[in-house]
Amino acid sequence: MRNPLPPLGWLRTFEAAARHLSFTGAARDLNMTQSAVSQQIKSLEGYLGQPLFHRRPRALELTEAGITYLPVVREAFRTLVRGTQAVTGQQENTVQVQCNITFSVNWLAPRLPSFRALHPDVHLNIFTELWEPREMAEGAAVEIRYSLRPADTVRTELLRSDHYYPVCAPDYPVTLETLQQQPLYDCSNLLSNWASWAED
Incomplete structure (x- = not known):
């Protein structure tokens, strides 16, 4: 009978490959x-059948x-860490950071070596999502997200500014008079209707 779980090393490799x-x-x-x-990823894919x-x-x-599969694997590792710390009585100086995957790859990851050089005793756990999460993950100390206005309930600090503007195909039949009747697709859900653009 096959073991219902793949080897832990394969899962660790999958999490690292997905993170990067x-x-x-x-x-x-x-x-x-x-x-x-x-090879380990291929073995895991063969085990899962997809x-x-x-x-x-x-x-x-x-x-x-x-x-x-990724959030399931990450939560399993977090559970193992918490259980191990509870048994050993040891607590790492760990900071959990949550952000979307694009920001993590393009902005955060290149700065990690400098951070580790300045703070070698701090271990970062970085949780990424494809889109902006609706709420902070349990245990996250820092969340990096795109936002038009900072929330009043948390301490915020501006990392950088960005520019948003609507676009369409060059030959799309639209005028300023008919603009508000056109469909608006906003993956980030920051400016999901034309009234939001009028306000900002």
Whole structure:
């Protein structure tokens, strides 16, 4: 009878590869070769019977199965950490950070080596989402998100400003007079209707 759980090492490798969206980044984190990371991911995918990543020319992309599986794996590891700390009585100086995956890859990840050099005793747990989370994850001390206005209930600090503007195809038949009758698609849900654009 097959073990109902895949090897823990495969799951650890999957989490690292999903966090970096890169086998190379996962290999660097885990002190493994890229080929070893790739082989473990293939083994896990074979065990699950479906792919977890789309292999793109320049990067990885999670499949639907990968998107579903990733938070389950991360929560399992968090449970193991909490249980181990409860048994040993040890508490790490750990800060949990939550942000969307695009910000994590393009802004946060390149700055992590500098942070570790300045704060070698601080361990960061970074939880990423494809889109902006509706609420902070349990245990998260810091959340980085796109927002038009800071919330009054938490301490906030501006990291950088960005520019939003609506776009359409060059030949799309729209005028200023008919603009508000046009559909508006906003993946970030920050400015999801034309009235929001009028206010800002």
